[in-house]
Amino acid sequence: METMTPKERFLTAIRNEIPDRVPVAPDTSTYIPTKRTGLPFWEVLMEGKVPLWQAYLDAADYFGMDAWTAPVMGIPFVRQNVQIEWRSEFVFDKDRDAMLRKSIVHTPDGDLSQEEVCFRWDPPSTTVKLIKNLASDFKKFKWTLPMATAVDAAALEIQRDACHKRNYAFGVTVTYPGFQNWNSYIQSGIQALSYAEMDTPEILQEWYEWDLERGTREMELTLQANPDYILFGGSGTVTLASPKLAAKYAIPALKKWSRMARDAGIPTMLHSCGKDRALADMLAADTDVGMINPLEVPPMGDIDLAQLKRKHGKRLSFMGNLHTTDVMLLGSPEFVKQKAVEAMRDAGVGGGFILSTGDQCGRETPEENLFAVVEAAKKYGRYDSATGALPDLPEKV
Numbered sequence: 318m319e320t321m322t323p324k325e326r327f328l329t330a331i332r333n334e335i336p337d338r339v340p341v342a343p344d345t346s347t348y349i350p351t352k353r354t355g356l357p358f359w360e361v362l363m364e365g366k367v368p369l370w371q372a373y374l375d376a377a378d379y380f381g382m383d384a385w386t387a388p389v390m391g392i393p394f395v396r397q398n399v400q401i402e403w404r405s406e407f408v409f410d411k412d413r414d415a416m417l418r419k420s421i422v423h424t425p426d427g428d429l430s431q432e433e434v435c436f437r438w439d440p441p442s443t444t445v446k447l448i449k450n451l452a453s454d455f456k457k458f459k460w461t462l463p464m465a466t467a468v469d470a471a472a473l474e475i476q477r478d479a480c481h482k483r484n485y486a487f488g489v490t491v492t493y494p495g496f497q498n499w500n501s502y503i504q505s506g507i508q509a510l511s512y513a514e515m516d517t518p519e520i521l522q523e524w525y526e527w528d529l530e531r532g533t534r535e536m537e538l539t540l541q542a543n544p545d546y547i548l549f550g551g552s553g554t555v556t557l558a559s560p561k562l563a564a565k566y567a568i569p570a571l572k573k574w575s576r577m578a579r580d581a582g583i584p585t586m587l588h589s590c591g592k593d594r595a596l597a598d599m600l601a602a603d604t605d606v607g608m609i610n611p612l613e614v615p616p617m618g619d620i621d622l623a624q625l626k627r628k629h630g631k632r633l634s635f636m637g638n639l640h641t642t643d644v645m646l647l648g649s650p651e652f653v654k655q656k657a658v659e660a661m662r663d664a665g666v667g668g669g670f671i672l673s674t675g676d677q678c679g680r681e682t683p684e685e686n687l688f689a690v691v692e693a694a695k696k697y698g699r700y701d702s703a704t705g706a707l708p709d710l711p712e713k714v
Contacts, residue, residue: 319695322484323383324545327671331546331584331608333634335668335705339661339698341691342636342673343380343645344611346388347440348680349687350376359416359435363407374479380687381695385636385673386480387488387548388588392539393472394465400425401460410434422447424460438680448503451513455520458502459527465535468542477544486545488586491535491574494528495567496558497551497589507557514562525566529573536574540581547578549587549606552676556591560599568599575605586610586636590676592619601632610636613675623663626670634669639690641674645682650689654714657693665698667705672698 321329321337329336350372351361360366370389377384405420415436422429429448435441447461448454480487492498499521500506513521539547549571555563571587578585586608589596593612600606612620612635622638637660639645644656657672664670672694678687697709 324481324484324486327383327385327486328545328584330634330636330669330671331586333607333631333669335700335702337702338700339665339694339707340383340671341694341698342377342383342385342671343639343687343690344385344388344641344674344677345376345380345382345687346373346385346677349678349682350389351440352438352680353379357416357437358439359437359441362440363416363418363433363435370476371479374483374485377485378483380684381691383671384480384483384485385488385671386485387490387546387586388550390476390480390487390489391491392489392535392542392544393469393476394535394538395467395469396463396465399460399463401463422457422461424457426457426460429454429457429461443501446502446504446506448509451503451509451520452517455524462527462531464531465538468538470542473542480545488546488548489539489542489544490548490550491532491539492550493532493567493570493574494525495551495554496562497553497556497567498528499524500553500557510558521566529570532570532574533577536577540577540583544583546584546586549574549585552588552590554589554591555593555596556589560595563596564599568603571600571606572604575607579605584608586634591617594619594625597625597629597633601629606633608634608636608669608671610638610671610673611675612637614638614640618675622660626664630664630667630669634671635664636671636673637664638673638675641676641678641682645674645678645686645690648686650683650685651714653686653689654693657690658697658710658714661694661698661707662710665707665710668700 326336326340330340373389402423408417418433420431431447432445433441433443477487496510503509575585584607587606639656699709
C-alpha cells in the first residue's frame with residue numbers, strides 16, 4: 318500500500334532517501350502533453366493558447382505518474398526595464414504546414430534578427446539565431462538578457478497551486494553557462510563556439526561572467542520563492558563540449574548555485590542528456606547537486622546504471638534511464654516492463670532513484686508503453702523501509 322503522496326515520494330528520492338516505492342516519471346515534458354491537447358504545436362509552444370505546464374500536469378494525471386514538473390516550469394521573473402524592443406510577426410507557410418515567427422530586436426547598439434519554424438506536430442526550432450558574428454553582435458545580444466529584479470508572485474503561485482492541488486512537487490528550472498546553453502543563440506552553434514574558444518576566448522569569458530552574475534541573482538530570487546526543488550538544465554553539457562570546457566564554464570556556476578540551494582534546504586537535480594559519466598564524476602566531487610538524469614545508455618549516452626550506482630550512489634541519486642527509441646517508442650509493453658525492472662534492480666535498491674526515460678519520449682510513443690512503465694513501478698517498486706530492498710522485483714517479467 319502506498320503511504321506517500323507523489324510529492325513526498327519524489328522529494329524523498331531526490332534527497333537520496335528511501336520512499337514508499339520507486340517514484341516513476343517518464344520524461345514527457347513537451348511532445349506528449351502538447352500532442353494530447355489536439356492543437357497544432359505552434360498554438361501551445363509559440364502562442365500559449367494552453368500553457369505547456371498545464372498540458373504537462375494534465376498528461377501526468379492521465380498516465381498516473383509522480384510528475385517531474387521542473388522541465389516545464391520556471392520562475393516568472395520581473396526584469397530590468399532596458400531599452401530594447403522586440404517586434405515579431407507570424408507567417409503561416411501553407412506548403413510546409415508550418416508557422417514561422419520572424420523577430421527583429423532593436424537595441425541601443427543595433428538590431429538583431431531571429432527566425433523560428435514550428436511544424437504542426439513538432440516543437441519550434443530556431444533557424445536564424447540572434448548572434449551571426451560573435452565579435453560584432455555580442456554587445457547587442459547582452460541587451461536581450463536583462464537582470465532579474467523580482468519574482469512575479471501572482472504568476473508563480475498559479476503554477477505552485479496547480480502542482481500542490483494534485484500533490485505534485487513544484488520544481489523549477491535554472492539554466493547554467495556553457496556551450497550547451499550558448500549554442501541556442503549563435504548561428505552555426507557548436508562550430509562557431511569552438512572557433513571562438515580558440516580565437517576570441519575573452520568574449521566567451523565575458524559571456525560566462527555575465528551568465529554567472531545573472532544566474533546568481535536568479536538563484537537568490539528563486540530560493541526566496543521557495544520551490545520544492547530546483548532543476549539545473551544543461552542538455553548536452555559534455556556532449557556538445559568536452560569535459561574540460563564543462564569544468565571551465567558549467568561546474569563553477571553549479572558549485573556556487575548548488576551550495577546556495579543546499580544552505581537554503583532546497584534539493585537540486587541536474588538534467589543533461591547525452592554523455593553523463595564524466596559529468597557525474599565532476600558533480601560528485603565539486604558540487605552539492607543531489608541528483609542527475611537522464612543517464613542515457615550508449616550510443617547516445619555512456620552510462621551503465623548499476624556501475625554508476627556502485628560508484629556514486631552514496632553521494633548522488635539518479636533518475637533514468639529507459640531508452641526512448643528502442644524501448645519506449647518501438648518496444649512492446651512487456652519489453653518496457655522488463656527494462657523498467659532491470660533499471661530498478663540496477664539503481665533502485667537503497668532508495669535515491671526515480672524510474673524514468675533516457676531523455677524525452679517522442680511524439681509517437683505508444684500510450685500503452687507509458688502506462689507500462691508507470692505500472693511497473695507501482696507493481697514491483699515497493700521498498701522495505703528498514704532495509705531499502707525491493708522485495709517485489711521479479712527475476713523476469
